[in-house]
Structures are given as structure tokens and as C-alpha cells.
Amino acid sequence: MADTSRPTRAASPRYGRRPTMKDVASHAGVGLKTVSRVVNGESGVTADTERRVREAITALGFRRNDSARILRKGRTASIGLVLEDLADPFYGPLSRAVEDVARVHGALLLNGSSAEDPQREREVALAFCARRVDGLVIVPAGDDHRYLAPELAAGIATVFVDRPAGHIEADAVLSENFAGARDGVAHLIARGHRRIGFIGDQPHIHTAAERLRGYHRAMGAAGLAVDPAWTASGPTDPVRVRADALRMLTGPNPVTALFTGNNRVTLTVVRLLAGLDRPVALVGFDDLELADLLDPPITVVAQDAARIGRTAAELLFRRLAGSREEPQRVELPTTLIARGSGEIPPAPP
Amino acid sequence: MADTSRPTRAASPRYGRRPTMKDVASHAGVGLKTVSRVVNGESGVTADTERRVREAITALGFRRNDSARILRKGRTASIGLVLEDLADPFYGPLSRAVEDVARVHGALLLNGSSAEDPQREREVALAFCARRVDGLVIVPAGDDHRYLAPELAAGIATVFVDRPAGHIEADAVLSENFAGARDGVAHLIARGHRRIGFIGDQPHIHTAAERLRGYHRAMGAAGLAVDPAWTASGPTDPVRVRADALRMLTGPNPVTALFTGNNRVTLTVVRLLAGLDRPVALVGFDDLELADLLDPPITVVAQDAARIGRTAAELLFRRLAGSREEPQRVELPTTLIARGSGEIPPAPP
DNA sequence: GTGAAAGCGCTAACAC
DNA sequence: GTGTTAGCGCTTTCAC
Numbered sequence A, B: 001m002a003d004t005s006r007p008t009r010a011a012s013p014r015y016g017r018r019p020t021m022k023d024v025a026s027h028a029g030v031g032l033k034t035v036s037r038v039v040n041g042e043s044g045v046t047a048d049t050e051r052r053v054r055e056a057i058t059a060l061g062f063r064r065n066d067s068a069r070i071l072r073k074g075r076t077a078s079i080g081l082v083l084e085d086l087a088d089p090f091y092g093p094l095s096r097a098v099e100d101v102a103r104v105h106g107a108l109l110l111n112g113s114s115a116e117d118p119q120r121e122r123e124v125a126l127a128f129c130a131r132r133v134d135g136l137v138i139v140p141a142g143d144d145h146r147y148l149a150p151e152l153a154a155g156i157a158t159v160f161v162d163r164p165a166g167h168i169e170a171d172a173v174l175s176e177n178f179a180g181a182r183d184g185v186a187h188l189i190a191r192g193h194r195r196i197g198f199i200g201d202q203p204h205i206h207t208a209a210e211r212l213r214g215y216h217r218a219m220g221a222a223g224l225a226v227d228p229a230w231t232a233s234g235p236t237d238p239v240r241v242r243a244d245a246l247r248m249l250t251g252p253n254p255v256t257a258l259f260t261g262n263n264r265v266t267l268t269v270v271r272l273l274a275g276l277d278r279p280v281a282l283v284g285f286d287d288l289e290l291a292d293l294l295d296p297p298i299t300v301v302a303q304d305a306a307r308i309g310r311t312a313a314e315l316l317f318r319r320l321a322g323s324r325e326e327p328q329r330v331e332l333p334t335t336l337i338a339r340g341s342g343e344i345p346p347a348p349p
Numbered sequence C: 001g002t003g004a005a006a007g008c009g010c011t012a013a014c015a016c
Numbered sequence D: 001g002t003g004t005t006a007g008c009g010c011t012t013t014c015a016c
Helices: A021-028 A032-039 A047-060 A066-073 A091-104 A118-130 A146-153 A177-190 A206-221 A238-250 A263-274 A305-320 B021-028 B032-039 B047-060 B066-073 B091-104 B118-130 B146-153 B177-190 B206-221 B238-250 B263-274 B305-320
Strands: A078-083 A108-113 A135-138 A157-161 A171-175 A196-200 A231-233 A257-260 A281-285 A299-302 A329-332 A335-337 B078-083 B108-113 B135-138 B157-161 B171-175 B196-200 B231-233 B257-260 B281-285 B299-302 B329-332 B335-337
Touching (some): A032 A047, A066 B066, A078 A091, A091 A305, A091 B108, A108 A118, A108 B091, A118 A135, A118 A146, A146 A157, A157 A305, A171 A206, A177 A196, A177 A206, A177 A299, A196 A206, A238 A257, A305 A329, B021 B047, B078 B091, B091 B305, B135 B305, B157 B305, B171 B177, B177 B196, B177 B206, B196 B263, B238 B263, B257 B263, B263 B281, B305 B329
Parallel strands (some): A171 A329, B078 B108, B078 B135, B135 B157, B157 B171, B171 B329
Antiparallel strands (some): A299 A335, B299 B335
């Protein structure tokens, strides 16, 4: 008996100890290192020895234990992706793009959702660090990332996505939120709208703040005063959004057009407008599947989620390959897609 | 110099060797095991000792290396999820549900896409096994999973999702594909349709075959003969789907209604029908976001992706907790959501 | 071409 | 309460 420490398990083949290289070695009648050479495709093993080793591997059902390998080599060949919610359609393509890049570099992907909770973001990110991921791609929920400083110092490459890091220097890949929103609002202004509403996400979120800034810039550039009742920021909960939209549309100084700050807000507003008899122009930030088939089709400022993910992952692997440039902020352009809802003229007064 | 193996790096604090428990121990002037006790919240450490250890941990920026812990404990507290494509909206909620359950059990989630390629599914699944994940949730791309037999034998719990495993005994969580499709087609028949087309995914895919079987059953139960030109199975590529749909709608024996076998097919057909002047009834398998806002709103047979994921993950963790029941197949009900497109009557001849 | 020995950083077992 | 020792399964080093 080789393993006297677990007598009760030794009898059961189904849940027995997995074979190790040592087991393969004795089964094949070779040294441990020879097995290691075969498993890792290193040279310096005769064809005959290799055959015997491979036979032993198959016979025993051996598979290399990467935990041990990782411990020894110091690199895990894995990266962690922390995002807000895997179920959000924006993050699906983003994750997939990160995974594809990781795959090219032979790395696996650990996935975690922060649920927009800074504390949870921190837990997930640090759990990944404890696993010694080589790198981290983070869609931040919180705005203070000093907790990551020791990890960055220890060499865990980190790229922030969608929103920049708070209180630490790190790479970030963002959309042109300001310019995209500004252009979307300018598009409405160009169609003759003067009273335009903005409904966005919570103001402490970087993208929400930037998009609101873009709204104000477009209005200002056109010489239009903004009634404070025309802007609303808060959770993307449908009840809140619906109430704010209704208030803007029916108040004393009603808007003739709406700019919505992200896909969830747009969805809620589209549902609301569908039940209205009055035509209201709409431009939304983020594209929606089927947006082209609605009546009217929805005009959007589209982000390229897959490109954002790919760009971030490629930057990450450049860092892992040794790039020592200053932390950089990459801003990716958005695309205004005019489909109809943004081209509705203002209703006559 | 403690680390002479990396002379060029030793000078840089930024990329130095990470501190270990041993480093913390000597910094705090205690033994290694005491640090371990503090880090793992074990009892038997005086408040004063604990404070000194914690100070050393903060001072050095120590974080436990879980790779070493995993190697020693034999459990990785992680599970692997292999699915078709993270970017597909069906899998977002599914992944999220699996992650949430994993989180409750203190496990991390490794994510991989097979891109519907059996070889790639195998690579990803085996890479996860080499990492010694405790369990695996797999949306199979291939139909032969004997390659997993040694892993199952070694105790890696595995649950298949959406489609059953091929040639091995394993748990599976599926939708009621047959019943869902049958009821969806029966719904069209009840509205007076007699010539109904079916456009589905490739026939070797289990869900596609089951849904096609449901179609035939509904037609048969209503005493309706099926013209072979009314069914088409193949890749969900829009060009193929469009061509097949057009053929059915304009052939010598044209259909008055279509049943589409999954969300991608439905999308393509919706786009096609939107350009037609003739009204055609449509029921699709899988729900679509915004389906209720289209004109007409789309009637669907909806699967609950989140529930499927949750059910699979819970079954997995029951296995990990020691459940030794026979492998089981769980079938989750679908929901017919009548919205309009499925209630269009047949066009007069 | 091959193998023995050391050690990656941690936890388990068992001293004291 | 605290520390020492062995060893998880692999890779690295170096001897043969």
C-alpha cells in the first residue's frame, strides 16, 4: 500500500486519490522527471520511453494537477474579470471578447459580478488576487480602489473598463461618454428640439456624470437654457425612471424629446412612450437588440462592448508581457445610429 | 539579498516577491503556524499576538496564496462553467445564476465558451479539470463525453445543462423542449392554421431534435399532414434561415404560420416578416427582450435561463455535499406567452 | 537520455 | 497559546 494515510478511501476506485506523476512514474518504471518531460512535451526522451509513459498515463487516467504547477511556477495563466452583472446584455459580448483574448494567450477566465456593490467588487477582486490571477479586468462599482494598491505593487496587472479607477493610477478603457451624449443631444437639437430631457444613472457613476455633462454641453453650445426639471439622475429602477419621464413630459414646461443615459433607462422609456398618443423624440445611449424593428425604430448612441473588452484584454496582456509605459486611458468612439425615434420633429405647441 | 534568482528585479519594490506567511511570521516575531491561525480566523491566539500579526500583514501587504492552500487542502472551491457563447443573451442570466449559487457556497467561477465546437468544449472542460475545479456545469457542444469519464471517476461533479451528456451517465437540467414546441405549434393550430412551417437549429443538437419532434407531434395530433418542404433544420446563420423561410412562404404550398426553433432564428424571421405585406403568424422558442413592443408583439415559448442555471448549480453543490443518488434528468417547464404574433389568423387563400 | 533532491507557500498533525 | 515538522504534486537544478 502506497498510501496508508487514507485507508477508507483506498478501496473505492470511484472516489480514490487521483494519480500523480509519481504514480505514473512507478507504473511506467521511469523517474518522476521523465514523466514531467513527456507531459510537458519537453525534448530529451526516447520514443520508446515516451510510449511507456503515455501508456501509463492512459491506464491510470492521469491529468496534471495545475494547482501544483501554478504554485511552483508562480504564474497561474488566469485572469479575473469583475463586472457589474453577467446577465446584463452589455456585458455578455464584453466577457466573451475578454475570454477570446485570454484564450489566445493560454489563460483561463475567472468571472465575478459585483452587483454594483463596491464591497462586493472588493471581495471578488481580492479573492481573485488570492488565487494569484496574473491580471484583472474590472468594471468598477466603487470609486475608491486603494485596496488594490498592494496587489498592483505585487505585479498583478489591472485594467479598468467602462469607468476609471478611483484614487489609484491604472489603465482604463472607456467609451467616449461625454462626446457620445453631446452628439446625441445635438442630433435632437438639429431636428428642432429646444426642450430636451435627460434621464440617467446615479450621478456618482462616472459614465452617468460624463453623459450628463455631454447633455449640458450640447444644450449650452446651442444657446439653450436647461430647466432643472429636465434632468433626472438616479437608480435605473423602472418605477423611478417612469416617474421622472412622466414628470418631464407632463410638467409645466414639457419636453418634446428625451435623451436616455443607458440601455435599461431606454427600455423603460420606450415602453412608456409606446403607451402615449403624443409623439416624443428619443435618443438612447447604448444599442438594443431589435431596436431597428420597433415603431418608431430607436435612434441610439451605440457603444461597442466587444471592442471595449478586446481592447482592455489586449492592454492587459501587453502589461503582462512587460510593458512599463505610464498607465493610460483609452477612449473608444461611440456611433450614432439614426433609426427614426431621434428624427421625430417637435410636436407643434 | 534574499532572492538571488531575480537580480534585475530585486531592486524594484514594485515587482518584488510577494511576502509569504513565513515573512509575516519573522516580521511579527512569531511562528509560521500562528500567522496561519490569524489569517484563517482560528482560535487559540492571544489578542496581543493577533494584533502584532495583523500589523505585520498590513505592513508587508501580505495576502494568502490560495494556490498553495488549494494544493494542500485538495479542494479548489471553484467550479467551471462551459457554455456555447457568453455573448448569447440566453447564457448571461444562466451564468449569473450559476455564479450566485457558487458564491453562496464560497466558490469561484471559471468561465469558458465552446463556440459550439466539440473539440473546444473538450479543451476547456479538461483545462478546468486540470485546475482541479470541484465541479463542472457544461452546456455540451459535442455529443460524446466519454473523455470526461476519468474526471467523473476522480470525483469531479458534473451537471449538463440545456442538452444531455452523450455516452456517459451524468446529471442534466433541461427545458421541456418537446412539450414546449408541441404546445407552441398547437397554439397556432388552435388559431386555425393548417399549413405551419418549422425552422430550427441543426438536427444533431438535442434541443433542436426535441423541438422538431414536438412540432410533428402537434401536427399529428391535429390530424394534419406535414409537407416535407415545411420543415428546415440547419445552422442559425441568417442567410440560411431567411432562405428557408422565404421558400416556405412562397412555395407551391405556402405556410400561413411559422414556428421558430430558437431566439436567433426568431430574430431573423421577425426581420423578414417585417418587410412582408402579408401577415404571417409566428411563435418562437425562447423569449426576446422587447418582444412585447414589436408590431405585432411576438408570441413565444419562453425558457427560464436563470432558473435552469440555478437548478443546475444547486444540483452540483448537492453532489459536492455528498449526494450519491443516481444521475438524474431534471426537465423544467416552458411558458407560452401569447402577445399577438401567434394569434394572427390564417390569411384567406 | 535520465533521475534524485530541493522547494514553491500553505495546512495538518503533533509536539511543547 | 505557540512552534516544529512533514508533505500536498509539481518544476527546477544539477548530477550521472
